[in-house]
Amino acid sequence: MTLAGGVGAARLLAGLVQVVDPSSVTAVVNTGDDMVLHGLHISPDVDTVTYTLGGVSNLDTGWGVAGETWHVMAALENLGGEAWFRLGDRDLATHLYRTQRLSQGATLSEVTAELARARGVGVRLLPMSDDPVRTRLTLAETAGDLPAGSDVAFQDYFVRLGHGVAVRAVSFTGADAARPAPGVLEALAAAEQIVICPSNPIVSIGPLLAIPGIGAALAARRDDVVAVSPIVAGAALKGPADRLLVELGHEASVAGVARCYAGVAGTLVIDEADAGLAGAVEAEGLRAIVAPTVMSTPERAAALGRLVLDARR
Amino acid sequence: MTLAGGVGAARLLAGLVQVVDPSSVTAVVNTGDDMVLHGLHISPDVDTVTYTLGGVSNLDTGWGVAGETWHVMAALENLGGEAWFRLGDRDLATHLYRTQRLSQGATLSEVTAELARARGVGVRLLPMSDDPVRTRLTLAETAGDLPAGSDVAFQDYFVRLGHGVAVRAVSFTGADAARPAPGVLEALAAAEQIVICPSNPIVSIGPLLAIPGIGAALAARRDDVVAVSPIVAGAALKGPADRLLVELGHEASVAGVARCYAGVAGTLVIDEADAGLAGAVEAEGLRAIVAPTVMSTPERAAALGRLVLDARR
Numbered sequence: 001m002t003l004a005g006g007v008g009a010a011r012l013l014a015g016l017v018q019v020v021d022p023s024s025v026t027a028v029v030n031t032g033d034d035m036v037l038h039g040l041h042i043s044p045d046v047d048t049v050t051y052t053l054g055g056v057s058n059l060d061t062g063w064g065v066a067g068e069t070w071h072v073m074a075a076l077e078n079l080g081g082e083a084w085f086r087l088g089d090r091d092l093a094t095h096l097y098r099t100q101r102l103s104q105g106a107t108l109s110e111v112t113a114e115l116a117r118a119r120g121v122g123v124r125l126l127p128m129s130d131d132p133v134r135t136r137l138t139l140a141e142t143a144g145d146l147p148a149g150s151d152v153a154f155q156d157y158f159v160r161l162g163h164g165v166a167v168r169a170v171s172f173t174g175a176d177a178a179r180p181a182p183g184v185l186e187a188l189a190a191a192e193q194i195v196i197c198p199s200n201p202i203v204s205i206g207p208l209l210a211i212p213g214i215g216a217a218l219a220a221r222r223d224d225v226v227a228v229s230p231i232v233a234g235a236a237l238k239g240p241a242d243r244l245l246v247e248l249g250h251e252a253s254v255a256g257v258a259r260c261y262a263g264v265a266g267t268l269v270i271d272e273a274d275a276g277l278a279g280a281v282e283a284e285g286l287r288a289i290v291a292p293t294v295m296s297t298p299e300r301a302a303a304l305g306r307l308v309l310d311a312r313r
Numbered sequence: 314m315t316l317a318g319g320v321g322a323a324r325l326l327a328g329l330v331q332v333v334d335p336s337s338v339t340a341v342v343n344t345g346d347d348m349v350l351h352g353l354h355i356s357p358d359v360d361t362v363t364y365t366l367g368g369v370s371n372l373d374t375g376w377g378v379a380g381e382t383w384h385v386m387a388a389l390e391n392l393g394g395e396a397w398f399r400l401g402d403r404d405l406a407t408h409l410y411r412t413q414r415l416s417q418g419a420t421l422s423e424v425t426a427e428l429a430r431a432r433g434v435g436v437r438l439l440p441m442s443d444d445p446v447r448t449r450l451t452l453a454e455t456a457g458d459l460p461a462g463s464d465v466a467f468q469d470y471f472v473r474l475g476h477g478v479a480v481r482a483v484s485f486t487g488a489d490a491a492r493p494a495p496g497v498l499e500a501l502a503a504a505e506q507i508v509i510c511p512s513n514p515i516v517s518i519g520p521l522l523a524i525p526g527i528g529a530a531l532a533a534r535r536d537d538v539v540a541v542s543p544i545v546a547g548a549a550l551k552g553p554a555d556r557l558l559v560e561l562g563h564e565a566s567v568a569g570v571a572r573c574y575a576g577v578a579g580t581l582v583i584d585e586a587d588a589g590l591a592g593a594v595e596a597e598g599l600r601a602i603v604a605p606t607v608m609s610t611p612e613r614a615a616a617l618g619r620l621v622l623d624a625r626r
Contacts, residue, residue: 081409
């Protein structure tokens with residue numbers, strides 16, 4: 001089974017399903033980025049994984065649906081509405097569906113399964129929790145009319161502010177009271193192997209680890225947990241993981257990632273570019289496996305999938 | 314000022330603005346049909362009036378936006394979502410805007426004014442109330458899996474059931490506690506003249522009259538209130554007004570309409586086709602004015618607008 005954020009996780013999962021039966025794979029997906037906008041419940045990471053595994057993701061942007069149209073957003077802009085979070089027409093249908101089902105009393109788990117099935121996704125997708133957990137960031141500096149110290153929702157930081165502002169703290173509102181979604185702890189206990197996908201350790205995997213029970217379940221299976229570093233040669237392939245690590249007192253390197261995961265993972269897969277840091281990873285108590293980790297093609301993703309399956313200590 | 318439902322009201326208002334300064338016209342619009350679907354707050358009558366006065370209404374269907382596209386709805390159907398209430402892409406932008414603004418604490422009055430301004434509507438549009446009032450119908454017979462006696466929301470009756478089922482009662486949930494929207498009572502008190510548009514007396518104008526204060530304010534101005542019959546030659550031009558009148562114990566004729574409005578209107582404009590019933594209208598205590606009322610062209614709508622302006626007793 002896998003712990004997943006957005007784009008990096010989706011790519012690794014797309015690699016995994018090329019080398020194993022998709023139905024044997026469970027992905028527990030971050031919902032700390034979820035938001036309600038225009039009254040619609042949006043689950044960005046769940047959608048990225050679903051669209052990618054459903055073969056409809058927009059590979060150019062890394063989010064949304066391929067061949068998307070923008071009629072609603074264009075009309076909303078004409079009305080003077082909030083259009084900073086770009087929602088394509090087909091993407092909107094997902095959010096309408098989810099919101100309507102939730103309003104009828106369905107759980108996020110149920111809706112996630114329904115949307116995955118509708119898109120022909122064979123992997124079992126679980127949100128990390130059916131309870132609301134919201135990743136929030138405390139700004140370390142002024143951003144527009146937001147003074148330093150402002151507490152902003154993840155998408156405000158990531159999209160509206162273009163993750164171009166320094167942060168000094170991250171919190172996961174609601175995590176203390178959240179229960180893992182049905183099946184999450186069972187899957188963690190029963191899995192032959194557990195993979196932490198190459199997602200942001202702080203804001204993508206961090207929310208999962210903040211939910212009572214999930215971190216402990218991982219720690220109990222530490223030898224079977226293989227993480228893939230999202231940091232390659234000191235930089236994030238996508239997003240602000242490198243800067244966030246530094247801003248929050250970590251090191252933007254595979255050694256910094258190893259320190260984040262030292263309690264829950266026995267192995268860290270690092271890129272060939274970071275071969276020289278294998279010793280630093282081992283110094284954190286994790287075995288280092290050096291391999292090509294940049295999933296620039298489906299073949300490379302499949303090769304990485306095969307590698308993590310064989311990587312268990 | 315005018316009391317308005319959907320299509321018939323929108324047409325008369327479009328006629329009025331041809332003959333008077335739009336800014337001198339206030340329309341208090343029914344919101345009893347409002348609903349939340351897919352998490353979105355939809356105000357069908359307000360939208361019909363706004364789209365019509367904004368020059369973007371779909372004249373073929375009588376609802377929605379001209380030249381509409383349906384990408385979201387098609388994708389929603391592919392997902393197995395609820396698609397019985399057809400929401401075009403441009404129409405959806407209206408609902409996203411409204412829902413987002415309401416979630417930010419704006420009132421329905423404020424949002425209605427913003428959307429009207431964005432569409433270049435010169436008439437002052439007021440929802441009947443900023444408080445939720447919901448028109449509900451009690452079915453007199455079985456409809457699909459709904460047994461007789463079921464209590465359904467207006468759009469379930471009107472759209473989902475295609476208003477093809479008999480009803481035995483109408484109620485306006487929340488009306489008792491609802492306050493007229495800001496400006497409504499002031500406009501009723503100050504207006505030179507008050508026009509009840511050719512809308513369904515029971516489910517379009519009925520909700521307005523059910524709000525404490527509005528009926529009394531009309532009754533106090535009864536001599537200045539001119540209603541236009543939505544029933545022509547015993548039939549509704551659009552919708553189920555004729556059947557509803559009969560099912561609820563009224564007469565599907567201009568005399569039946571006169572009886573509905575006897576307490577609040579001094580004058581009823583009836584179509585030439587109903588000239589023979591002028592006496593029956595007068596017997597209900599209303600003056601009858603006979604005129605062409607079918608607004609099949611903008612010219613006819615303007616002529617009817619001119620006529621109602623001159624019609625005050």
